[in-house]
Amino acid sequence: xxxxxxxxxxxxxxxxxxxxxxxxxxxxxxxxxxxxxxxxxxxxxxxxxxxxxxxxxxxxxxxxxxxxxxxxxxxxxxxxxxxxxxxxxxxxxxxxxxxxxxxxxxxxxxxxxxxxxxxxx
Amino acid sequence: xxxxxxxxxxxxxxxxxxxxxxxxxxxxxxxxxxxxxxxxxxxxxxxxxxxxxxxxxxxxxxxxxxxxxxxxxxxxxxxxxxxxxxxxxxxxxxxxxxxxxxxxxxxx
Numbered sequence: 001x002x003x004x005x006x007x008x009x010x011x012x013x014x015x016x017x018x019x020x021x022x023x024x025x026x027x028x029x030x031x032x033x034x035x036x037x038x039x040x041x042x043x044x045x046x047x048x049x050x051x052x053x054x055x056x057x058x059x060x061x062x063x064x065x066x067x068x069x070x071x072x073x074x075x076x077x078x079x080x081x082x083x084x085x086x087x088x089x090x091x092x093x094x095x096x097x098x099x100x101x102x103x104x105x106x107x108x109x110x111x112x113x114x115x116x117x118x119x120x121x
Numbered sequence: 122x123x124x125x126x127x128x129x130x131x132x133x134x135x136x137x138x139x140x141x142x143x144x145x146x147x148x149x150x151x152x153x154x155x156x157x158x159x160x161x162x163x164x165x166x167x168x169x170x171x172x173x174x175x176x177x178x179x180x181x182x183x184x185x186x187x188x189x190x191x192x193x194x195x196x197x198x199x200x201x202x203x204x205x206x207x208x209x210x211x212x213x214x215x216x217x218x219x220x221x222x223x224x225x226x227x228x229x
Contacts, residue, residue: 045211104218107172
């Protein structure tokens with residue numbers, strides 16, 4: 001069965017960086033892409049961006065363009081999301097979700113369990 | 122970007138009743154690239170509907186989606202106790218993909 005397993009909770013200080021991992025199993029990793037979506041406490045869902053596990057193409061939401069980098073390691077079927085220059089309003093649960101291989105225009109069929117990132121001094 | 126507005130914000134219903142959730146887009150959604158997700162407290166969202174009207178694998182047939190252009194609807198024909206949750210619509214036809222703010226379906 002398809003599974004996306006994310007890394008554990010992180011506590012970071014303002015200005016630091018965080019890297020969240022998302023290990024995929026149960027399907028051919030390079031046949032899909034990975035999206036990252038975040039959810040601030042008691043808030044809705046915010047799409048951050050997409051990376052193709054097929055060819056490494058990315059599409060980032062403009063709001064995160066300057067601070068986010070998404071990568072994949074096809075040898076371990078793992079996707080990574082790094083967010084830099086963290087602020088208190090980056091405190092959220094970060095989800096990875098499986099999407100399309102060739103475009104960010106895809107529904108999100110499978111989701112990771114979420115990673116809580118807390119930014120606090 | 123495409124703004125999705127969901128209504129109502131909260132829907133108070135009893136088990137067995139019909140739920141009708143609305144999602145309105147600020148621009149036409151390409152090729153009905155509209156999905157619905159269910160989220161329960163402490164859990165990740167779960168895909169219910171994609172392409173406006175296609176049920177995802179394993180989703181009961183009491184869930185149905187309809188609509189096109191700028192107006193979309195999720196209908197739950199008879200609410201089961203496990204259906205009380207927050208529901209989000211998402212458009213994925215234009216980048217950035219955007220979500221509605223959610224509709225909470227609560228027990229009356």
